[in-house]
Amino acid sequence: MTSKQHTAEHGSRLEPVNGHPNLGVAHHPPRITDGVQAAERTAERQVAGWFILSMIGTVWFMFSYFFFSPESNAMGEIKIQNMMFGIGATVALGSIGIGIVLWAKTLMSDAEIAEDRHEIAGTEEDQAIALEILNQAKEESGIARRPLLRNTLIAAVAMAPLPAILVFRDLGPLPGDKLFNTLWGPGVRLVQDPGGVPHEERFIKAEDVTIGSAFHVIPEGMHEAEHPLDEKAKAAVLLMRIDPKELNIDPAKESWGVDGIVAYSKICTHVGCPVALYEHQTHHLLCPCHQSTFDVTEHCKVIFGPAKRPLPQLPIAVDDEGYLVAQRDFPEPVGPTFWEINTRETSEA
Known part of the structure; x- marks a missing residue:
């Protein structure tokens, strides 16, 4: 001892x-x-x-x-x-x-x-x-x-x-190609998001979108979907008009906008928060959750923050009545980059 x-x-x-x-x-x-x-x-x-x-x-x-x-x-x-x-x-x-x-x-x-x-x-x-x-x-x-x-x-x-x-x-399987498929499709009109207040759909004409303005947009007929909120979580879009001279347009996406009017997914590619802040002077979109910042003049490429890829662009056009419509669905999955991203073939563009 x-x-x-x-x-x-x-x-x-x-x-x-x-x-x-x-x-x-x-x-x-x-x-x-x-x-x-x-x-x-x-x-x-x-x-x-x-x-x-x-x-x-x-x-x-x-x-x-x-x-x-x-x-x-x-x-x-x-x-x-x-x-x-x-x-x-x-x-x-x-x-x-x-x-x-x-x-x-x-x-x-x-x-x-x-x-x-x-x-x-x-x-x-x-x-x-x-x-x-x-x-x-x-x-x-x-x-x-x-x-x-x-x-x-x-x-x-x-x-x-x-x-x-x-x-x-209970988390379920990985989404696979489910995020490739939203309610957007050829000829689907762009509708102003009522913000949860039900009223008659308000279609958007190209002439209504002035330079510097921004619209929160959903697809036509979304309220009739089986799960409208789930569909909105994938299909929500921000619509803006910028002086065409300020846009650095990729030749492969030249036909995706209408005279400076462009539409991008509202769902941040970091963790899926709504990108809802548009700075008119800088043409930047800001995610309020983690400050990821996207440059609209450069096809919404990431210029700051934790997001790793640009916001997907929705190709749009004008129909015979002057209303803005989607040319087709998003060319790539919307939302966070938690899995391997496979972009649709460019030939579809």
């Missing part, structure tokens, strides 16, 4: 430090599990019981996912499934925590020692000491000689993440 351990267990005084008394570590009486084998086995079973209860909580969470309907309510607006999820997650995670605390309190060595601080270095000798400390911790915790606790803890921790697999399953 070292002098420091002796001080910790018997409370004898250490030498004064800088003129101040050094009382060491207070006397700590032994626990019942330190000397009674039956009590030690009982404590071990109790800890294992908490780990087993954690596994039951995990199984209950997974059972609730399939057994309880997401639509059923209890006690007013509380969803039964959500309540069962909460119970399962609380039991699964809380029981692991209680079991570990109980293990530390009743079975792990609790002898306190006082050690002098020393410089931390990375010599081989220090590494050997660190390894010795780890081995000592393994021995004192009893994890090597208590297979019941070790195995139930490993099983509980291994099962705890399983509910996340079910939750991630």
Whole structure:
């Protein structure tokens, strides 16, 4: 027994430090599990019981996912499934925590020692000491000689993440080519977005779009779609008119606008926020979420912020009555670049 351990267990005084008394570590009486084998086995079973209860909580969470309907309510607006999820997650995670605390309190060595601080270095000798400390911790915790606790803890921790697999399953598959397909198509008229207020559709004539103006636009007939809000999340467009002399037009997209009138997706290519701020003087579109900035004069290329690609352009034209219409759908997927982007063949343009 070292002098420091002796001080910790018997409370004898250490030498004064800088003129101040050094009382060491207070006397700590032994626990019942330190000397009674039956009590030690009982404590071990109790800890294992908490780990087993954690596994039951995990199984209950997974059972609730399939057994309880997401639509059923209890006690007013509380969803039964959500309540069962909460119970399962609380039991699964809380029981692991209680079991570990109980293990530390009743079975792990609790002898306190006082050690002098020393410089931390990375010599081989220090590494050997660190390894010795780890081995000592393994021995004192009893994890090597208590297979019941070790195995139930490993099983509980291994099962705890399983509910996340079910939750991630609800995210659904990657969108694939779904974002290629919006309500825009050949001849679909551009309609002013009513902003959630239902009224008669207001079609837009080319002569109504003056230089410097900007319109929030949706496709004709969107309110008749099965899921209009979902469709709007893909098809929302910003329409602007700029002096044609200020536009640096790609020859391949020369026919995509009408006398300086251009239309671009309103959905930011970073994380999908609505790009709703148009700076008339600079011809910049700004996303308010993370400040991605797009230059309309350069086909909405990114000039600032985290977005990685330009806003997709909607090819537009004028029909026989002078109304602005789409030539076809967007040539590339709208929204965030979370997956590989495959642009439609240029031959369609």
